[in-house]
Amino acid sequence: MRLSADVVVIGAGVAGLRSALALASRRHVLLLTKTALATGGASARAQGGIAAAVGPGDSPRLHSADTLAAGDGLCDPAAVDVLVREGPDQVRALAALGTRFDQLPDGSFALGCEGAHSRSRILHANGDATGAEMVRALAAALATERAAGRVEVVEWASAADLVVVDGRCAGVAARLGDGTPLICEAAAVILATGGAGQVYARTTNPPESTGDGVALAWRAGARLRDLEFVQFHPTALHVDADPLPLLSEAIRGEGAVLVDGSGTRFMPDEHPQAELAPRDVVARAVWRRLQAGGRVFLDATRSPGEAFAGRFPGVFALCQRHGLDPRRDPLPVTPAAHYLMGGVAVDLVGRSSLPGLYACGEVACSGVHGANRLASNSLLESVVFADRVARDILATERQPIRLPEDAGATAIWHAPDAGTLAARTVGEVRNLMWRQVGVERSGPGLRAARRRLAALAAALPPGPSEAANSVLVARLIAAAALARRESRGSHWRVDHATVPRRRAG
Numbered sequence: 001m002r003l004s005a006d007v008v009v010i011g012a013g014v015a016g017l018r019s020a021l022a023l024a025s026r027r028h029v030l031l032l033t034k035t036a037l038a039t040g041g042a043s044a045r046a047q048g049g050i051a052a053a054v055g056p057g058d059s060p061r062l063h064s065a066d067t068l069a070a071g072d073g074l075c076d077p078a079a080v081d082v083l084v085r086e087g088p089d090q091v092r093a094l095a096a097l098g099t100r101f102d103q104l105p106d107g108s109f110a111l112g113c114e115g116a117h118s119r120s121r122i123l124h125a126n127g128d129a130t131g132a133e134m135v136r137a138l139a140a141a142l143a144t145e146r147a148a149g150r151v152e153v154v155e156w157a158s159a160a161d162l163v164v165v166d167g168r169c170a171g172v173a174a175r176l177g178d179g180t181p182l183i184c185e186a187a188a189v190i191l192a193t194g195g196a197g198q199v200y201a202r203t204t205n206p207p208e209s210t211g212d213g214v215a216l217a218w219r220a221g222a223r224l225r226d227l228e229f230v231q232f233h234p235t236a237l238h239v240d241a242d243p244l245p246l247l248s249e250a251i252r253g254e255g256a257v258l259v260d261g262s263g264t265r266f267m268p269d270e271h272p273q274a275e276l277a278p279r280d281v282v283a284r285a286v287w288r289r290l291q292a293g294g295r296v297f298l299d300a301t302r303s304p305g306e307a308f309a310g311r312f313p314g315v316f317a318l319c320q321r322h323g324l325d326p327r328r329d330p331l332p333v334t335p336a337a338h339y340l341m342g343g344v345a346v347d348l349v350g351r352s353s354l355p356g357l358y359a360c361g362e363v364a365c366s367g368v369h370g371a372n373r374l375a376s377n378s379l380l381e382s383v384v385f386a387d388r389v390a391r392d393i394l395a396t397e398r399q400p401i402r403l404p405e406d407a408g409a410t411a412i413w414h415a416p417d418a419g420t421l422a423a424r425t426v427g428e429v430r431n432l433m434w435r436q437v438g439v440e441r442s443g444p445g446l447r448a449a450r451r452r453l454a455a456l457a458a459a460l461p462p463g464p465s466e467a468a469n470s471v472l473v474a475r476l477i478a479a480a481a482l483a484r485r486e487s488r489g490s491h492w493r494v495d496h497a498t499v500p501r502r503r504a505g
């Protein structure tokens with residue numbers, strides 16, 4: 001099957017939906033997504049909320065200062081400036097589009113506070129279902145464009161490779177769920193494929209987050225950046241599930257504390273901000289206790305206590321599904337791979353180094369997160385930069401290149417079936433990455449991981465597949481982690497441990 005469009009968007013999370021919507025009135029858009037529209041991806045799972053300086057006593061300057069402090073010296077200040085200045089308007093635009101953010105009785109936004117934010121600036125929806133509400137509203141708006149024929153959506157379509165003609169990204173080779181090959185030619189391609197948490201055994205990311213966009217961009221020759229910076233969320237519910245249920249930081253924002261197996265609170269000894277310290281600090285404190293054979297719990301029994309079910313209905317239901325009542329039971333926690341700060345290197349309008357290829361959302365590295373993402377900045381980055389990508393494309397007139405008949409013919413694609421070499425490979429990659437390229441890393445561990453990953457890559461059949469993407473992305477993360485001989489932000493090298501430079505507040 002062959003399709004032609006002005007723009008192909010790969011991915012239907014917040015970033016993909018937002019960019020498609022911003023383009024739809026003036027460009028013919030083709031949107032590919034691995035699952036059904038409005039399901040899948042990290043966006044629909046985002047709990048805590050979206051950060052923006054919209055509250056009294058807050059300002060883009062303060063939001064910028066918090067973002068830069070969390071990023072530990074590696075943020076791109078120009079990108080942060082764009083994020084915090086355009087954020088409030090983007091949030092209002094989302095509300096105008098139909099996103100029902102929680103409000104106070106006077107009609108103003110109800111704002112929460114999360115780790116390392118100096119002000120309450122986290123908008124949320126339905127308590128802790130912010131991402132799902134944003135996806136619902138964006139998908140509903142897109143349905144109107146779809147009905148008018150301005151956007152074509154192909155569900156259950158996996159992008160397998162980018163097609164490059166004369167040094168320009170000119171299309172995408174994909175496979176439909178039944179194996180039918182699909183070639184899409186386009187004047188511009190937007191990668192909005194989300195993160196790569198599934199290369200780790202413990203992750204909060206959904207099955208789709210296999211890092212496909214990073215692998216596609218790498219194979220096409222686009223520049224990548226900051227891949228060593230993987231954020232590990234300190235409080236995933238430690239149960240037998242994949243992905244692990246997330247216990248949002250907002251719960252700690254509302255007074256829940258971390259305790260060890262003896263019920264003793266330990267974070268005040270680790271950092272002046274205690275449970276609301278930057279995520280990497282909290283994740284390492286939890287990891288070390290687990291590595292020492294102990295257990296760690298999030299104790300929400302006193303605060304938010306009885307208010308838990310009302311304030312965090314989604315998390316409450318998740319806990320109940322695993323036989324836990326957060327009002328009575330301390331909740332067992334583990335760190336889990338949560339967010340990829342690095343990705344496809346892009347400029348301030350989302351252009352990658354490969355002409356014709358854009359990236360936005362978690363797959364992109366715009367420089368706003370540096371070495372560590374400030375909580376709730378990723379939904380904001382997704383919408384702010386998706387809109388910028390769309391505006392840049394709208395400012396350029398370009399026709400799709402007619403692709404040769406055999407374009408993408410070598411792009412086979414298959415998701416691993418249980419029990420196959422591919423599935424076993426993915427399982428081994430995930431365990432290896434968790435043990436040796438995870439919360440704490442060392443030179444010898446990283447070198448050993450790289451050797452094993454190279455052997456796993458060599459044993460796979462040639463051609464793009466989900467398994468090949470997993471191994472490739474794992475190898476790229478491990479190589480970047482070995483190259484950075486310092487500890488900074490989320491990247492902690494036990495053999496290059498330093499005192500973190502960032503301020504406490």
Ligand SMILES: Cc1cc2nc3c(=O)[nH]c(=O)nc-3n(C[C@H](O)[C@H](O)[C@H](O)COP(=O)(O)OP(=O)(O)OC[C@H]3O[C@@H](n4cnc5c(N)ncnc54)[C@H](O)[C@@H]3O)c2cc1C
Pocket residue numbers: 010011012013014015016032033034035039040041042043044045046047048049050051130131157158159160192193194195204205206208209212213246338339360361362363375376377378379380382
């Ligand atoms: C449990 C959880 C809670 C979170 N909470 C928050 C929060 O409160 N606040 C916040 O700011 N951030 C939060 N995050 C992070 C945030 O949700 C993500 O960074 C953000 O949603 C990424 O959006 P995205 O559109 O880039 O990617 P996603 O929403 O992950 O969407 C990616 C899309 O790409 C598709 N796709 C992937 N590969 C292919 C392929 N090969 N071909 C076709 N389609 C493909 C997927 O099917 C999906 O549609 C959370 C993340 C998780 C996992």
